[in-house]
Amino acid sequence: MRLGLVIDLDTCVGCHACAVACKQWNTSGTTGPLTDYRPYGADPSGVWFNRIRHYEVGDYPNSKTINFPMSCMHCEDADCVTVCPTGASYKRKEDGVVLVDQTKCMGCNYCSWACPYGARELDRESGTMKKCTLCIDRIYDETLAEIDRQPACVITCPAHARFFGDFDDPDSEVSRLVRERDGMQLMPELGYNPTNRYLPPRINTPIPTEDVRRDSLVGKVKEWVNKAVAR
């Protein structure tokens, strides 16, 4: 098994709901808490497993806003695991999930240096390294209904931009999506072979606007009245 996520960059609306759901679930999970520093101060900061950034791709007027969620990619050739001197970082043979054993980590930051995707963050309170667990304590919880055995971010995403599954199974939804929509890896040239894939925005034919009917005089008056009343 090779578990991971597919993220649809076409439908992600950049609402940060996945990041918040992740924080909520994992703060009481196996590697929690996800410590906050100065939560009510001027510059609140803290540990997050999932961060969403926003980019402009292309040049105006042919540009597009891309919302970009990133967490651990559970790489096949994960240097974060090989460089770890204590053996705290490990990749599970059975499902490819990369985890940090909190009881072994000495907080040397070396794995965070080795991770190209910024997926690891040191918890300055516990002095240990923390990262996305793919909600390991959730996806294997047999007391949950089958549909709930998915990472918190996937369940919560209101835009259905996130998918979870087994990339080794060619019939799984994630494999199918990657196949059909050319799922991409980030920075493939570094050779980490990340499991998570990103679906590029679909190419849409532009919706013509020239023939949209102009408002009638009555319509314009109505609009004016509405505005005046609302004020």
Place this chain on the structure above:
Amino acid sequence: MHPALSVIFFTVVSGAGFGLYSLTAILQLFRLGPAMDRSELLSALITAFVLIVAGLISSTGHLANPKNAWRSFMRVKTSWLSREAVLAVIFFPFALLYLLGVYLYGAHVPVFFGLMGVIAIVLGFMTVFATGMIYACLKTMRQWNTPLVPANYLLMGLTLGALFHLAIEAYYGANLQFIIGVAGTALVMTGVMKGIYYFWIAKTSGPSINTATTFTRATVRLLDVGHTAGTFLTEEFGYRVEPGRLKLLKTAVFALGFILPLILIVVAGAADGGAFALTVFAVLSSLAGKGVERWLFFAEARHVVNLYHGAQHT
């Protein structure tokens, strides 16, 4: 990269210690240069020990959870950090046995102790090499991901070791010509190597914001990082030095680290008196220069995660 003082101190000082130890043992065991007596040898070797131990102790200073430091010996198979820790530790029994040999027999150690010395020399070099490889093996920082890095660590350690050795010889009033030649050559070689390194990292290459985001057929600009204050990532990897300061610091690296010590030791060789004071200044100047060099080594390294925070190139 955020430069951590404990790591800078560790790499410079323990590198110098391993360099001094290995060089002294080489000169004695292979009978190079003027003969050294027992007290000279002991002073050099003990100074090396003090430097190594001070460095190693300081290296634990950057651990967030030092109570697990003992576990760092666990992953020799894959981790250079682990290899370095193990090599540094197994260096000690051999190095101490050789030291014991010198203590008991002076400059003419029996074969057994000589053999221990040879093993210690090899382990010393391997340890410094492993320190370099800790950085050189990271594909995420192209300024580190080069064989120039371990070469630089080895040469830096040897140069500082040679200068320390020179100062100790000068203290004992020994004939300095040979060791000045060694230290001078080391200074020039290391300086040239550093120059090549700075030249090499100056050109941009490696991943860009386009490969980082997969949008390779258009320009990509950061609109928003998605957090309002600094994060672990921006604190650890977001460090930047302004170009003006960079130039100044690089000048300091060459002036303090290489040129001034070279002048000082040449003068010390020619002058009639005061050689010891001059060589001490050479050591101090070189240490300062190499401190700046190590600081820059961290400060100039640009982690690829910066691409996600808006940098266009690494």
